[in-house]
Amino acid sequence: xxxxxDIAKKAGVSVSTVSRVLNNHPYVxxxxxxxxxxxxxxxxxxxxxxxxxxxxxxxxxIAVVLPFINHPYFSLLLEGVxxxxxxxxxxxxxxxxxxxxxxxxxxxxxxxxxxxxxVIICSRASSWSTIEYYQQFGPIAVCENVQNxxxxxxxxxxxxxxxQALLYLKExxxxxxxxxxxxxxxxxxxxxxQAYQEYVERINQPYHPEWVFQGCLNVTDGEKVVEKLxxxxxxxxxxxxxxxxxxxxxKAQCEQAGMSVPGDLAIIGFDNHPLSxxxxxxxxxxxxxxxxxxxFTLVGSKAPQKIELPFRFIERKSV
Amino acid sequence: xxxxxDIAKKAGVSVSTVSRVLNNHPYVxxxxxxxxxxxxxxxxxxxxxxxxxxxxxxxxxIAVVLPFINHPYFSLLLEGVxxxxxxxxxxxxxxxxxxxxxxxxxxxxxxxxxxxxxVIICSRASSWSTIEYYQQFGPIAVCENVQNxxxxxxxxxxxxxxxQALLYLKExxxxxxxxxxxxxxxxxxxxxxQAYQEYVERINQPYHPEWVFQGCLNVTDGEKVVEKLxxxxxxxxxxxxxxxxxxxxxKAQCEQAGMSVPGDLAIIGFDNHPLSxxxxxxxxxxxxxxxxxxxFTLVGSKAPQKIELPFRFIERKSV
DNA sequence: ATAAAGTATGAAACGCGTTTCAGCGCAAGA
DNA sequence: TCTTGCGCTGAAACGCGTTTCATACTTTAT
Numbered sequence: 001x002x003x004x005x006d007i008a009k010k011a012g013v014s015v016s017t018v019s020r021v022l023n024n025h026p027y028v029x030x031x032x033x034x035x036x037x038x039x040x041x042x043x044x045x046x047x048x049x050x051x052x053x054x055x056x057x058x059x060x061x062i063a064v065v066l067p068f069i070n071h072p073y074f075s076l077l078l079e080g081v082x083x084x085x086x087x088x089x090x091x092x093x094x095x096x097x098x099x100x101x102x103x104x105x106x107x108x109x110x111x112x113x114x115x116x117x118x119v120i121i122c123s124r125a126s127s128w129s130t131i132e133y134y135q136q137f138g139p140i141a142v143c144e145n146v147q148n149x150x151x152x153x154x155x156x157x158x159x160x161x162x163x164q165a166l167l168y169l170k171e172x173x174x175x176x177x178x179x180x181x182x183x184x185x186x187x188x189x190x191x192x193x194q195a196y197q198e199y200v201e202r203i204n205q206p207y208h209p210e211w212v213f214q215g216c217l218n219v220t221d222g223e224k225v226v227e228k229l230x231x232x233x234x235x236x237x238x239x240x241x242x243x244x245x246x247x248x249x250x251k252a253q254c255e256q257a258g259m260s261v262p263g264d265l266a267i268i269g270f271d272n273h274p275l276s277x278x279x280x281x282x283x284x285x286x287x288x289x290x291x292x293x294x295x296f297t298l299v300g301s302k303a304p305q306k307i308e309l310p311f312r313f314i315e316r317k318s319v
Numbered sequence: 320x321x322x323x324x325d326i327a328k329k330a331g332v333s334v335s336t337v338s339r340v341l342n343n344h345p346y347v348x349x350x351x352x353x354x355x356x357x358x359x360x361x362x363x364x365x366x367x368x369x370x371x372x373x374x375x376x377x378x379x380x381i382a383v384v385l386p387f388i389n390h391p392y393f394s395l396l397l398e399g400v401x402x403x404x405x406x407x408x409x410x411x412x413x414x415x416x417x418x419x420x421x422x423x424x425x426x427x428x429x430x431x432x433x434x435x436x437x438v439i440i441c442s443r444a445s446s447w448s449t450i451e452y453y454q455q456f457g458p459i460a461v462c463e464n465v466q467n468x469x470x471x472x473x474x475x476x477x478x479x480x481x482x483q484a485l486l487y488l489k490e491x492x493x494x495x496x497x498x499x500x501x502x503x504x505x506x507x508x509x510x511x512x513q514a515y516q517e518y519v520e521r522i523n524q525p526y527h528p529e530w531v532f533q534g535c536l537n538v539t540d541g542e543k544v545v546e547k548l549x550x551x552x553x554x555x556x557x558x559x560x561x562x563x564x565x566x567x568x569x570k571a572q573c574e575q576a577g578m579s580v581p582g583d584l585a586i587i588g589f590d591n592h593p594l595s596x597x598x599x600x601x602x603x604x605x606x607x608x609x610x611x612x613x614x615f616t617l618v619g620s621k622a623p624q625k626i627e628l629p630f631r632f633i634e635r636k637s638v
Numbered sequence: 639a640t641a642a643a644g645t646a647t648g649a650a651a652c653g654c655g656t657t658t659c660a661g662c663g664c665a666a667g668a
Numbered sequence: 669t670c671t672t673g674c675g676c677t678g679a680a681a682c683g684c685g686t687t688t689c690a691t692a693c694t695t696t697a698t
Contacts, residue, residue, distance in 0.1 A: 096402075278542075
């Protein structure tokens with residue numbers, strides 16, 4: 001493999017000059033520049049990027065940690081990140097974690113070993129203290145409201161979104177409301193939980209734990225929800241579904257089970273996935289792509305910032 | 320930043336010994352090993368991975384090039400790759416190309432600069448000669464039938480799949496058949512095109528170019544197909560849709576337009592996305608996750624191999 | 639007892655590009 | 669005419685871990 005010293009020798013200049021040519025530094029005589037370029041071309045030379053990374057101390061790579069790749073929520077978020085990365089000439093290293101704390105830590109660890117210049121966490125299971133520890137090695141951005149912590153973040157106000165959806169349902173005459181969520185932990189989930197809790201208290205209803213469906217991520221999970229639902233004596237009239245995929249699964253399965261939406265069950269989804277529009281599912285749109293883009297911008301920013309992005313209520317026909 | 324020499328000095332050993340400890344080489348006395356480990360721990364030392372990459376000449380990273388991340392087909396494929404990568408301790412660098420030849424070349428270029436140890440191409444726009452050129456720098460695997468070329472590949476026989484679907488439709492009494500596809504170029508598309516062409520010839524029908532819908536990738540594209548369809552005087556009775564997302568869009572839009580599936584239009588999808596099952600769309604399942612896994616295995620294999628994976632016809636209610 | 643084989647360990651070379659610093663030449667300003 | 673100062677270059681140091689090679693000490697086999 002030919003290296004920079006070979007080029008220097010053949011061109012009769014020093015490696016410094018070759019390096020200058022390679023990096024478009026000024027102060028290289030046009031004549032030499034051309035000569036060096038010619039030799040580079042002749043020998044089909046290419047920098048060893050690992051040497052570049054080593055000596056520059058940066059890699060132009062960002063790690064993106066997400067629990068699942070094959071999920072519209074995350075892949076759209078990822079697409080947002082990718083579009084910015086492309087523009088800024090960064091490479092993305094993806095770390096699928098499945099919410100395994102170990103794998104998340106492995107990703108953060110890449111910051112310490114200088115494999116990446118920053119880390120974007122789309123959703124996490126690990127603790128704040130872990131993240132705060134790794135911040136000394138490089139910028140980290142998350143996708144949730146970090147409150148008063150000094151961590152870069154983009155988020156939507158899930159508390160407000162849930163509240164608005166609940167009030168909308170109430171106005172439409174639904175009082176027995178449940179919800180479907182991916183997991184109970186995580187900032188976003190807790191905020192939703194809080195909004196729900198407050199709602200239940202406000203209307204003086206008992207809290208029905210069986211109306212809260214956990215582990216809802218995919219279409220298939222929506223099916224399971226309906227299966228549970230049909231076996232309940234006292235079932236909710238409406239469901240908030242924190243993910244359009246699940247909402248779609250619920251709607252499809254309701255049809256199979258002979259239940260009508262919204263007649264027998266009203267649903268409000270989240271994300272505004274293109275399909276929800278075809279299936280006429282009322283949903284709360286989250287600016288996922290924009291969030292992804294912002295995440296990328298954030299890891300590149302000097303100081304930690306917090307950015308809230310708006311959600312949008314889209315009225316259709318599932319309520 | 321503390322480095323291996325600091326560790327060596329503080330532990331009173333040579334850097335070689337520290338390196339041996341770091342890499343679990345034999346021939347280090349238990350006593351020294353422990354001492355070194357302790358110093359490493361005390362100084363909170365971590366290898367600079369870029370130096371490791373430079374001196375080892377490999378990075379344990381694989382580039383994955385795909386046109387779109389946010390598409391179930393590719394994200395499932397990617398998930399397959401990722402699951403194997405995880406197991407084999409490899410990192411994935413994703414390169415979203417949008418079928419831009421330049422971006423594909425940038426990805427392949429990472430092989431030359433030693434940024435990655437191999438490249439997985441999920442779908443491509445660039446030429447065989449480009450790929451063959453870059454093979455000298457490292458293994459490349461693609462996701463299509465490479466025929467007699469010496470390139471690692473996994474694929475399904477799309478010609479056979481299309482043929483089977485066409486015959487199935489014919490047996491069910493449909494003769495006027497069209498199809499929806501992502502693009503006309505690409506091995507897979509050409510094979511499908513060929514199967515379709517042959518079918519048309521065999522039943523002595525004229526070839527209707529307007530029955531071939533290009534640019535079909537997402538739900539939204541399915542909508543457009545239906546819009547075009549309703550304005551046709553002479554329209555096909557059935558469509559082969561090379562992607563379940565599009566099939567879903569078509570079915571949903573047909574309902575809006577007052578067309579029944581399969582009454583007014585029969586459809587056969589591809590991929591067997593979970594949703595197609597809920598929407599009772601007949602489809603041809605492609606082993607996407609397995610293909611992804613195989614792709615990873617292939618880039619790790621010594622010699623180029625070609626592996627064909629089977630498709631599976633799933634009869635439901637859209638025909 | 640002695641050769642052969644294995645265990646341990648360090649110095650130095652190696653992978654390779656970037657950057658700092660010193661220095662030279664020439665031109666503009668004093 | 670003398671001093672700055674900019675333009676241009678190269679030597680050497682730097683970032684940092686791995687690996688080879690030589691060496692020395694133990695064991696084991698004969």
